[in-house]
Amino acid sequence: KAGVTQTPRYLIKTRGQQVTLSCSPISGHRSVSWYQQTPGQGLQFLFEYFSETQRNKGNFPGRFSGRQFSNSRSEMNVSTLELGDSALYLCASRQTAGKIRNEQYFGPGTRLTVT
Amino acid sequence: ILNVEQSPQSLHVQEGDSTNFTCSFPSSNFYALHWYRWETAKSPEALFVMTLNGDEKKKGRISATLNTKEGYSYLYIKGSQPEDSATYLCALWGGGGGGADGLTFGKGTHLIIQP
Numbered sequence: 001k002a003g004v005t006q007t008p009r010y011l012i013k014t015r016g017q018q019v020t021l022s023c024s025p026i027s028g029h030r031s032v033s034w035y036q037q038t039p040g041q042g043l044q045f046l047f048e049y050f051s052e053t054q055r056n057k058g059n060f061p062g063r064f065s066g067r068q069f070s071n072s073r074s075e076m077n078v079s080t081l082e083l084g085d086s087a088l089y090l091c092a093s094r095q096t097a098g099k100i101r102n103e104q105y106f107g108p109g110t111r112l113t114v115t
Numbered sequence: 116i117l118n119v120e121q122s123p124q125s126l127h128v129q130e131g132d133s134t135n136f137t138c139s140f141p142s143s144n145f146y147a148l149h150w151y152r153w154e155t156a157k158s159p160e161a162l163f164v165m166t167l168n169g170d171e172k173k174k175g176r177i178s179a180t181l182n183t184k185e186g187y188s189y190l191y192i193k194g195s196q197p198e199d200s201a202t203y204l205c206a207l208w209g210g211g212g213g214g215a216d217g218l219t220f221g222k223g224t225h226l227i228i229q230p
Contacts, residue, residue: 033217043206044220045218046217103149103164106159108158
């Protein structure tokens, strides 16, 4: 079974621009979560989508948004990029969105650099 | 906001030695605790999902215990091997506050196995 894939793997953008990252979950997984990893803050939860609906959202500004398509693929968008948005963005999929026993399977990440 | 603490921050262990490290969390609002292993240049890999007080899980030379009443989990590695070198992350579901209800990660224990 193919794992979680993310595109692109690396991206360089300029402050003020916007960016869209893509995540394809494991086949059959309907939940996709997004995380930001920075050296100072560690892995932080951005949001989770299940069946095309945002179920949970972390404490990030409205510049960070996402969506999920009917095939469970998800995109994350960051508008008006700031230098502090430079980070590794990971997505993770799981079968359902229940809180308890679901393992998450992570993709390789997209490394975003904002200059 | 849920606070997940991991200690130590980093650890150097001789090959063949056994080691353990700790994940601490507030004992209220507990749903599930996840352990992940994150090797450099790879995706985080799920090790265990633990939900019940007193849970013990084992995978090969790695095991984990959970005490939800006192708010901690231990991860043990028996007979460390160079391939065990990685960052070990624990994460909790729920209780993020501010509407955030995804996984809250600790900052990890960076384990280096010295031959």
